[in-house]
Amino acid sequence: MDMLRLLFNAITVVFIAATMFAAGLGATLPALRAIFAGPLSPLLALLANLVVIPLLGWGVAALFGLPAAAFIAMVLTASSPGGPFGAKLAMVQKGDVVAGAATQVLLAAVGSVTFGLTANAILTAAGVGAGISLDVAALVRTVAVLQLVPFAIGLITRHYAPATARSWHPAAARVSNVTFLIVLVGMLAGNWRDVVALIGSRTLLAGFVLAGAAFAIGTVLATGSPARRTTMGGVAAVRNAGPALAAAGIAFGDEPAVLGALAAVLLSGLAAALPIAAILSRRRAGDTT
Template sequence: METLHMALNAVTVVFIAATMFAAGLGATVPALRDVFTNVPLLLLALTANMVIIPLLGWGLGALFNLSSASTIALVLVASSPGGPFGAKLAMVQKGDVVGGAGMQVLLASAGSITFAPTVNGILTAADIGTNVSLDVAALVRTVALLQLVPFAIGLLMRRYATPTAQSWHPTAAAVSNITFLIVLAGMLLGNWRDVVDLLGSLTLLAGFLLATAAFAIGTLLATGPPERRTTMGGVASVRNAGPALAAIGIAFSDQPAVLGALAGVLLSGLAAALPIATLLSRRRSTPAAPAEHSDQAGTSGTPE
């Protein structure tokens, strides 16, 4: 089991790096600049991910009267934005991949700093849990190494070696797709007992609703065309498991109940977000109906 766990971790690292590298290969500096200079979009995304969704996690825990372990897991997940699956959901839904990848890295970086105080504030107000203290520098380094660096390398290749970037992009996307499926299967196989143990509770439903509501909030609190708005919704719906896992190990002594609840919340969240992204992809893949020309319109006899 330990070997399987290490192998899954290695595949997860490859998945994150390949996804961000593929996003960088498909990006352009003007498109990325368009996102990062869009002040309303940035402010709305930060408000949705740093304020509204963490409060939503707390609210769902109270609404369903979840156990302390499940409430802690829900708050940890809700307070940790910038999950690497966000860029993947942008690809799945055929959305704004460049904007989604850029926003994901920004949120993950900012979330590394805001995670601990946000969790502490909510758990203190809810009178649950203990003080959460994390190594912010280590979290920032992890985000930079696994997300920012591969994205930047791909972006630089696209700018200065465009033919190479275009030829490498399909391979990077394929690696991302394959490792994505392996990670999903590994999460299910490695945590199925924890998920089964939660079937009698409302934890899975709370995780599902959190991701669904986050998708809607991220979409509504965004600017630009529909592809960009739903991409921001996808980024908001999947959270960053790294800080949450670190907090459980440091502040909650790897309590099995909290770990199991965390796995259930993350998996139920993906179960909500993936079908939404797939549905959007199908709608965008459907060709537009050809314009109908009626011979009775009175212009059919006039040649072009």
């Protein structure tokens, strides 16, 4: 079992790095400058992901009357922006991949600092859990190594060796696609007992509602073309599992109830976001024919 877990963790690392490397290979410095030229777009993304969606997670958890473990999982998930699946959803929906990847990296970097403070404040205000204390420096290092560095390497390659970047991009995208499927299967296989145990409860539905509402909020609180706006919606819908899992281990001692609820919320969130991205992809494919 330990060997399988190590293998799954290794594949997850490859998926995150390959996704961000592929996004960097497909980006250009002028495109990035255009995205961040005005402060409105990044500020709206920060507002949606660092303020509105954490409060939404609190509200959904309270609305559904979730038990303590599921309530904690919802708050941890909602407070953790910048999941690498966001860049993947931009690819799936044929959206603005450069804007999605750049925004996702920004959110992951800022969110690694704000996550502990946000989750602790909400859990304290709600009177749930014992509060959390996270190693912020470790979270920042994790984000830098797995997300910022591969994206930067891909971007530099595209800038200084564009022909090489174009030739590498298909292979990097294939690795991202294959490992994405493996990670999805692994999450289901590794946590199926916990997820099955929650069938019939309100936790799966709450996670589904949170992701769908986050997609809508991210789309509304965005600027630019429809493709860019829905890309921001996908980035908002998919939260960053890393800090949430770290909190479950550090603050709650890997309590099985919290881990099971966390897996259920993350998987139900993907179940909400992926069909939306697939529908958008089909519509855009039809528009180009």
